[in-house]
Amino acid sequence: MASPQWPKADKRLHIGKPYDRLDGPIKSTGQAKYAYDVNVPGMLYAKVFPSRYALADVNSIDTSAAEAMDGVKAVWIDEGVLGKEVRYVGQIIAAVAAETEELAAEAIALVKVDYTPKEALIIDTDPSLGSGRPSEREEGTPAEAFEAADVVHEGYYGIPVITHCCFEAHGQVCDVNEAGAQFWPSTQNVSKYANGMGESLGVPESEIKVDCQVMGGGFGSKFGHDKWGVVGGLLSKKAGRPVKLMLERDLELMVGGNRPSAYGTVKVGADKDGNVTAIDAKLFGTGGNGGYRPPPVPYVFTKIPNQLSSGQRIQTNRGGQRAWRAPGHPQGCFITMAAMEDTAAKLGMDALDFFKQNLALTNRPELYAQELDIAADMIGYKEKAHLRGDSGDGPVKRGLGISIHQWGGAGHPSECDVSIHADGSVECRIGTQDLGVGTRTCVTMVLAETMGLPMDAVKANIGNNAYPISGASGGSTTIGGVSSSTRLAATAALNKLLDVVAARMGEDALSLEASNGRIQVTGDDSKSVTWNEACAMLGTNSINERGVNEPGESTKMGLMDSGVGGCQMADVSVDIETGVVTINEMVAVQDCGLIIDMKTATTQVHGGLIMGVTYALFEECVYDNRTGRMLNADMEFYRLAGLKDIGTLKVHMMTGPGFDERGVIGLGEPPVISPGAAISNAVANAIGLRVPELPLTPDRVLNAIAKGGQS
Amino acid sequence: MSKETRGSDPQGVSRRGFLKGVGAGSAAAGFIGVGENTAQAEGQDAPAIVGPGDGTYTLNIDGESKEVTAEPRATLLDVMRNRLDVTSAKKVCDRGTCGACTIFIDGEPAYACSMLALEAIGHKITTIASLGTPEMMSALQKAFVKHDAQQCGFCTPGFIVAATDLLNKNPNPTREQVRDGLGGNLCRCGTYVGVQEAVLEAAQSMKGGA
Numbered sequence: 001m002a003s004p005q006w007p008k009a010d011k012r013l014h015i016g017k018p019y020d021r022l023d024g025p026i027k028s029t030g031q032a033k034y035a036y037d038v039n040v041p042g043m044l045y046a047k048v049f050p051s052r053y054a055l056a057d058v059n060s061i062d063t064s065a066a067e068a069m070d071g072v073k074a075v076w077i078d079e080g081v082l083g084k085e086v087r088y089v090g091q092i093i094a095a096v097a098a099e100t101e102e103l104a105a106e107a108i109a110l111v112k113v114d115y116t117p118k119e120a121l122i123i124d125t126d127p128s129l130g131s132g133r134p135s136e137r138e139e140g141t142p143a144e145a146f147e148a149a150d151v152v153h154e155g156y157y158g159i160p161v162i163t164h165c166c167f168e169a170h171g172q173v174c175d176v177n178e179a180g181a182q183f184w185p186s187t188q189n190v191s192k193y194a195n196g197m198g199e200s201l202g203v204p205e206s207e208i209k210v211d212c213q214v215m216g217g218g219f220g221s222k223f224g225h226d227k228w229g230v231v232g233g234l235l236s237k238k239a240g241r242p243v244k245l246m247l248e249r250d251l252e253l254m255v256g257g258n259r260p261s262a263y264g265t266v267k268v269g270a271d272k273d274g275n276v277t278a279i280d281a282k283l284f285g286t287g288g289n290g291g292y293r294p295p296p297v298p299y300v301f302t303k304i305p306n307q308l309s310s311g312q313r314i315q316t317n318r319g320g321q322r323a324w325r326a327p328g329h330p331q332g333c334f335i336t337m338a339a340m341e342d343t344a345a346k347l348g349m350d351a352l353d354f355f356k357q358n359l360a361l362t363n364r365p366e367l368y369a370q371e372l373d374i375a376a377d378m379i380g381y382k383e384k385a386h387l388r389g390d391s392g393d394g395p396v397k398r399g400l401g402i403s404i405h406q407w408g409g410a411g412h413p414s415e416c417d418v419s420i421h422a423d424g425s426v427e428c429r430i431g432t433q434d435l436g437v438g439t440r441t442c443v444t445m446v447l448a449e450t451m452g453l454p455m456d457a458v459k460a461n462i463g464n465n466a467y468p469i470s471g472a473s474g475g476s477t478t479i480g481g482v483s484s485s486t487r488l489a490a491t492a493a494l495n496k497l498l499d500v501v502a503a504r505m506g507e508d509a510l511s512l513e514a515s516n517g518r519i520q521v522t523g524d525d526s527k528s529v530t531w532n533e534a535c536a537m538l539g540t541n542s543i544n545e546r547g548v549n550e551p552g553e554s555t556k557m558g559l560m561d562s563g564v565g566g567c568q569m570a571d572v573s574v575d576i577e578t579g580v581v582t583i584n585e586m587v588a589v590q591d592c593g594l595i596i597d598m599k600t601a602t603t604q605v606h607g608g609l610i611m612g613v614t615y616a617l618f619e620e621c622v623y624d625n626r627t628g629r630m631l632n633a634d635m636e637f638y639r640l641a642g643l644k645d646i647g648t649l650k651v652h653m654m655t656g657p658g659f660d661e662r663g664v665i666g667l668g669e670p671p672v673i674s675p676g677a678a679i680s681n682a683v684a685n686a687i688g689l690r691v692p693e694l695p696l697t698p699d700r701v702l703n704a705i706a707k708g709g710q711s
Numbered sequence: 712m713s714k715e716t717r718g719s720d721p722q723g724v725s726r727r728g729f730l731k732g733v734g735a736g737s738a739a740a741g742f743i744g745v746g747e748n749t750a751q752a753e754g755q756d757a758p759a760i761v762g763p764g765d766g767t768y769t770l771n772i773d774g775e776s777k778e779v780t781a782e783p784r785a786t787l788l789d790v791m792r793n794r795l796d797v798t799s800a801k802k803v804c805d806r807g808t809c810g811a812c813t814i815f816i817d818g819e820p821a822y823a824c825s826m827l828a829l830e831a832i833g834h835k836i837t838t839i840a841s842l843g844t845p846e847m848m849s850a851l852q853k854a855f856v857k858h859d860a861q862q863c864g865f866c867t868p869g870f871i872v873a874a875t876d877l878l879n880k881n882p883n884p885t886r887e888q889v890r891d892g893l894g895g896n897l898c899r900c901g902t903y904v905g906v907q908e909a910v911l912e913a914a915q916s917m918k919g920g921a
């Protein structure tokens with residue numbers, strides 16, 4: 001009988017090994033079809049008309065010239081804003097669908113909107129512009145603690161709004177008629193993409209089919225069908241033709257989601273031995289016209305005995321924030337770790353010693369101690385470390401920086417069906433999606449592992465809402481969810497097969513196992529049949545079993561868990577004459593429980609580091625404070641790191657005893673949290689003072705040097 | 712009160728004038744206008760004026776001649792993707808910044824988003840489809856899979872084309888030369904480590920005659 005618990009290390013056939021991602025070949029040959037690539041017969045192209053104003057009354061929307069144009073097949077206007085306000089630049093007011101993309105672009109240019117502009121709030125760096133009362137929190141007796149502290153550091157830190165910049169823009173191809181609808185969206189949420197769409201489209205929601213086999217990046221910005229999903233659907237229905245609607249790059253950057261800013265002052269109190277006793281953080285920022293939660297400060301060092309914090313939301317007339325890989329954490333991490341490192345510098349202490357000294361203030365002191373030692377070895381900390389600013393003569397200064405982070409990563413609810421057929425074939429169906437993290441590969445590995453079969457003997461079907469419901473891919477919840485549901489379904493199906501085989505072999509089903517392509521008496525392959533012989537015993541029947549991942553139950557069973565910690569260190573050089581920061585090396589040490597595919601897991605960490613280098617050095621949405629327009633809504637001036645910017649990256653995954661038996665934990669978010677903090681700390685260590693804001697652009701570095709640091 | 716029109720043309724440059732300006736003359740030779748859409752400008756050597764409106768012309772893509780009907784203002788990327796279902800080249804920045812649309816024109820890499828389709832008339836367009844298939848991948852494509860040089864994979868075809876060009880020109884690149892050579896291709900998921908290892912390994916395996 002097979003048990004759903006994960007096999008012990010010496011029994012694992014696939015799990016934990018570095019496997020190539022299964023969709024690698026179609027991706028590396030250009031054959032993968034993304035939503036953007038779907039071309040169906042009769043398809044029209046849609047373009048949208050975005051608001052030019054950050055705040056304005058919409059008096060009229062005139063689409064008559066567009067409608068009169070040859071080739072235009074459907075026009076949509078947002079009745080909801082007519083006579084009311086638009087609240088950010090880029091807000092979609094109207095749309096057209098036409099025979100060609102060129103005609104659609106020409107038609108949308110003919111739309112005339114009559115606005116009455118109003119004064120908008122764009123600026124997010126002045127807390128007095130905040131709306132509502134700040135959130136406040138107090139623990140212990142911070143006033144007394146600061147009074148008693150031997151050293152008090154106070155600093156200002158800031159991290160601006162950045163955007164997701166998915167390579168595949170948001171959007172979809174759809175074909176909608178009275179009877180039903182087919183959507184091919186770029187989504188992180190196949191099973192529930194269509195939720196709430198039926199009413200707007202006038203189509204029974206159960207008749208909306210969704211398919212997404214590959215998608216070009218989401219990072220937290222592609223959970224819903226969005227306004228453009230509904231607009232595309234309505235245009236399609238009106239025209240009686242399929243419609244492709246993908247956001248153009250400028251709109252993608254302005255309205256496709258962004259990460260909230262965070263600014264504020266932080267005060268840290270410590271005794272002369274370097275024990276932190278108190279923290280006070282006054283934070284503010286904007287999520288555009290979306291919600292705002294101040295980032296968690298103190299971050300990781302959550303047990304600082306005396307704490308005061310406040311957070312002020314500034315409601316601005318900008319595109320709304322969305323979950324951005326590890327929501328709130330990169331900001332909270334940067335602000336906390338920078339303030340900690342500044343405190344160490346004030347005490348004249350080595351940063352690594354200081355972090356270690358205070359690990360008792362975290363939830364995982366032993367793990368972080370272990371990870372800090374490993375990271376220090378990997379980066380050569382002992383040989384390279386120096387006290388802040390002690391970086392010699394010459395214009396190029398070198399420094400090291402440290403950061404630690406945490407994440408939950410518990411698997412989401414997920415259902416999976418597994419079938420075993422009489423011809424020996426095995427497949428599963430699961431309404432999950434592969435964002436490029438290796439979900440398809442990992443599900444296949446779990447299925448093959450459970451059946452004791454090679455990878456190519458089983459097939460995972462994902463990316464369609466006809467399959468059993470699986471959660472959205474966000475918050476690092478996918479791998480725990482889908483590996484648990486697949487394991488449960490596969491075990492149940494296998495046990496059905498073992499029953500059939502046991503009856504034929506005259507053995508007790510309890511004594512049978514699936515191993516290396518055979519069904520055998522456990523540990524004795526002399527009493528065995530091949531997999532195909534076993535399945536042939538099903539005759540004309542198939543086995544179909546459903547596995548339901550109920551996170552609480554699966555956690556108790558040891559299939560999944562939550563709560564990970566990671567450590568990163570950066571080695572940078574800063575040219576104090578040009579202000580240019582160069583990454584020499586970064587190391588990441590990360591735990592995430594039982595790793596299914598070592599190769600795609602390692603790729604995730606590399607990806608997190610590189611996204612982290614990008615927001616640490618380059619990324620920032622620049623807004624015109626008068627008009628509210630994003631000034632760098634293109635990929636030339638909204639800069640991403642390239643191959644020349646990343647230095648050498650090294651990754652160490654914590655595996656083996658103490659980690660594997662926790663079960664599976666998500667990995668998408670953790671590695672992107674620390675880079676900003678580690679790099680900022682390395683720059684401070686190199687040049688002897690804090691550059692208070694990210695990204696660490698040359699102007700910011702030179703300004704900080706000119707000012708001589710914070711008082 | 713103010714009226715705004717998206718995409719309105721402040722300089723008043725007409726499409727006709729624009730095409731004349733970029734000198735699409737030779738290209739226009741292959742462009743058969745539909746109706747009154749092609750005209751000869753004044754003067755002997757003046758370029759032909761094409762458009763507005765559809766015309767029919769032939770593009771040579773991956774060794775095949777493909778007839779297409781499109782407006783002269785359509786970019787090569789849009790014509791390939793929208794008219795010919797050649798979707799391996801991706802539209803990401805649409806202005807020559809990211810490299811996701813990289814293809815070969817007469818063996819030289821080019822951004823398909825940054826040229827008009829009719830500029831490609833009479834030239835050999837080569838896409839990733841000519842480099843390998845999932846069943847018969849090139850050494851470089853195999854190395855991309857092995858070194859996991861793709862996550863979402865949206866940037867990957869552009870990287871493969873650019874890296875193929877790099878290895879054609881420099882079969883034995885150093886790590887630094889790979890970084891320089893591919894520094895202009897961007898990836899949001901952060902696959903650069905795999906890309907770099909893949910290119911270096913492909914160079915090795917190609918030397919071995921594989």
Ligand code: FES
Pocket residue numbers: 801802803804805806807808809810811812813822823824825
């Ligand atoms: S889409 Fe052509 S370079 Fe980015």
Ligand code: FES
Pocket residue numbers: 167216217436861862863864865866867897898899900901902
């Ligand atoms: S793999 Fe997603 S953009 Fe490169």
